[in-house]
Amino acid sequence: MSFLEIRKVTKRYGTQTVLNDVSASIDRGEFVCILGPSGCGKTTLLRIIAGLETADAGQVFIDRMECTFLPPSKRDFGIVFQSYALFPNMTVRENIMFGLRQKKEMTQAVREKKVHEMLDLVEMGEHCGKYPRQLSGGQQQRTAIARALALSPSYLLLDEPLSALDAKVRAKLRAEIRALQRKIGITTIMVTHDQEEALTMADRIMVMNRAVIEQVGKPGEIYNKPQTRFVADFIGSMNFYGDGGKTRGIRPEKIRVVGMADDHNVRARVREVEFKGAFTRIYSVALNTADEFFVDVPSDRVDSMKLGRDSTLCLQIPDEHTVCYSIAG
């Protein structure tokens, strides 16, 4: 049995079903991201794992024990929120110490040692006397993580922990959190709506949409073999086109722009050229089927192609990179 098992969990708010017969399992030491658009039920799933909400039906097992009806205080987890929720009237050190002081079996010296250890872990030692408002967003988030880990919980829950930070800090913290998680090997469940975050950080991703889990898999699997049209569309970009009553999809960077047209190639007219930095996206319309294709080409190659609006080009679509969906729409 895996570390965490969710069996056929259903949750409704009034007439709205937020989780519809959801099952999932997470192994010990895994970093799992629950990814989905807002309103898909991902936060509710996290709250059920934390015990902040209780399922209307179904069961939750953590570490082989059924804890469907266990309140949060009886479960053994640390939690970090987007808002950090650091106690503003306590210093960094006091925030971390607050939970430790409840452990009556610990001596003060042991507690101090633990705080020190945590401060080192998140590299906040020099800021330990500061109050939360004196810290940058990234520092606040690191403090929140240290506080969540101080009691050595058996799993860690992260609720959109990076969403409030600016892009640079976010990228840096992603790597930091991942490295930290590997180092202490704690089972971690992170909720996010940011696909890039999920792809870079997770061991496995659960993609949720409309109260169900659409696909579970390693980041590479999710990206390369999206099982549903929703997953394909939500993660990265995907061209969809008709192929004999079926819908096929291909990633824009997998399409090749070639000089010569043969039977397998698609001739298309350029509609728009959009410079995006490292690569350039070319929007085009197939001449024979009117399917739309957008293609990502490294920007340094685009200049030599001499592309402009309404010029025609040849697209090669490698079969091995296409995904097929029987149901269109």
Next chain:
Amino acid sequence: MTRYSLRRRLVRFSAAHFGVLFFVLAAFTVVFILPLLSLFSQAFTNDAGVWAGLANYKRYFSSPALSVSVWNTVHISLLTTLFSTTLGFFYAYAVTRTAIPGKKIFTYAALLPIFIPTVVQALGLVYIFGRQGIITQLGFDISLYGRNGIVIAETIYTFPSAFLLFYTAFQFVDGRLYEVCNVMGVKPLKCFFHVTLPEMKYAIVNAVFVCFTLAFTDFGAPKVIGGNYNVLATDVYKQVAGQFNMSMGAVVGTLLLIPAVLSFIVGRFISTHNSGAMSAKTTALTIKENRLRDMLYFILCAAVSASFLFLVAALCVGAFTAFYPYDMSFTLKYFTFTESRGGLQAFFNSISMSALTAFFGTVFVFLAAYMIEKTDGYGLLTKYGKLLSLLPLAVPGMVIGISYIFFFNSPANPLNFIYGTVAILVLSNIVHYFSVPYLTAAGAFKKLDKEFEIVAESMKIPRWQTFFRVSIPLSANAVAEVAMYLFVNSMVTVSALVFLFSADFKIAAVAITHMEEAGENSQAAAMSILIIIVNIIVRALYELVIKFNKHKQSARESM
């Protein structure tokens, strides 16, 4: 499946939370709802305690000597409301929308009447407009005793409430609306009628009801300068304390409830409909230069503040002169109070009663607010708590006072032992002034991050520790505000206490009415000055605490 859903419900159930919540609500029911019920049962039974239906009311309205008070009370309340809201509106406009100098001083001056018991406001008026008043001696007799005096006193009394409502409302009007008006070339007067008034409509309605209710139920001023002009509040007192006619007192008490309950309903309606406007982000208004406008508003503010100060000055004249108006030499002899009126002890009693009220009231208010606002999953109990916490707004002090007599003085009541002690005074004050502090506390708690509790729970920190180590420290300003509010109001109130104080434990505000009744105006004035000084000191302490907290907070935010 039913077992499943039962277990599901019990997840968030905690015997400790439930116990505390239940205790808080039960206690409040006993000291608030049960006394009110006993008031109603008095109103609907005869002297023998038999159900009498509306007989008492019929008797009341068929005796013109009694029922004339109803119309008198409506009359003075309407006039007071008119004067008070008009003055309050323009005064608030002046300090928020014009460029007059001294706005801060004017704002504080507007609040001065809060620190003064209404009996003292009335006493001050006696020194100014009474038979030997300062102005009367100059040849202007406004025939103070009766309607005129009551209306003036009630206008002073209700002015701060009206002012504060408008003051807050003006600050919430979006300055950009006026910039748009300006850009579109709308004339200022048109702008006033089409932007200012619509934005202020809820505040105006609210102020009208609040002022009307306050004037309708006040006891202090009509007691001192009402003369033969009977109003309901003085009638209750006469029926209960003078003639021991309990049923008739109860009848009049229920009449006092009517505008208060109406006002309560209107207030609830407004606060549910107006909440959107309060949370919207607004831009402060840039005040344009207009010297004529500023001059007119400055005169208004100066006149109002000066009259408040004049009132206090008149009291000082009364307290510090040997025998006003005949011997104007300075003396302190009136500060050695006659023992039969409670002496200086009454003053100290007032302080200790107010301190007790502030302490226990603050504890109870924050406990109740936390239990009611921050725990969910107790459905009906929480809803009942919310209703209970606001209901005291609808119950005037006089009504609480007589309800307490009916309820606690009954020998069958096991709580009878608190009757005649300081405990019943403190209790009635806490109930009387519960709602405003409750809203302050609930508001402070609502501002706190909901996730504090979740994080604390995940760290296995007991709820009470989160309450004391996080919620309360972060609401320190609200704690100070609530304590200050309870203290100041307990110092000045007479309405409920006039029924409940005992000969062994006299209090200052009631002692003033007795001194005044006995013609010892100078002593009354002296006692008044002591009350005002204490209240101003407490207010100043409060401002210091706020300043200190602000300082501490900015130290925590500086990099």
